[in-house]
Amino acid sequence: MQNTDNTTPPALDDILTLAKQVWAALVDGNASADRALLSADFLGVYPTGFANRDDNVGQFADAPTMARYELSETKLRVLTPDIVLLTYRADYQRPEAESWEAMLISSLWERRLDVWVNSFSQDTPLEVQ
Template sequence: MSTERIAFFIALETCVWQALTLGDVKAYKALLAPEFLGVYPSGFASLAENLTPFEQAPGFAPSYVLSEARIMELAPDLVMLSYKAVFQRVADAQAKAMYVSSLWRRQEGGNWVNIFSQDSLANAGTNEK
């Protein structure tokens, strides 16, 4: 897979993270499909449920690092981006790591939207599944 293609999807994902850290609900909604589904350690979340944190102050600190990115081309207009995120919640004293897989779909007109995301907290120092 070309590094330019990976960089393109990391840039999209970075826009999602940026919207989260800035509390920019308009930008966030523009990046996620209306039928978006999130699968998190806390359970399932629709787009509406993902918007709830925006009613409060941003929950994520603006410093985060996305690395180890890879993509899978599932169809001409459907791409799975998987990566490691190191991030810090505003309320936490310590950074955490998680692995994220996000499914991006190209819309008519060429825009890409995120239709699915699954986050898995990283187990430090283990290869447990």
């Protein structure tokens, strides 16, 4: 990240870059990259239920979970200089799938010990027309 001042909140592009690293890990099947971006106390709220960091990283056990993705409608809400909420739309295609799916995502990022980590994420599936 470009911003090293701990009293100034990050820019949207800085946090969006981190979110894209999470998505790249899904495409690459890189569980260790995903784990590094999630806090130890990570909580995911998904259509399938609640997930902690181990549950989330466990989805990489067999293979990548995404083939491609596009993120749009990005917004950043600054709660404190060290806590921000990133919201966006994710359009994605799973491996071996022909159709695209979409969801709205709320992702809480926290600066802990000068490192930004994703501590919470909620995914809301959308009907794709």
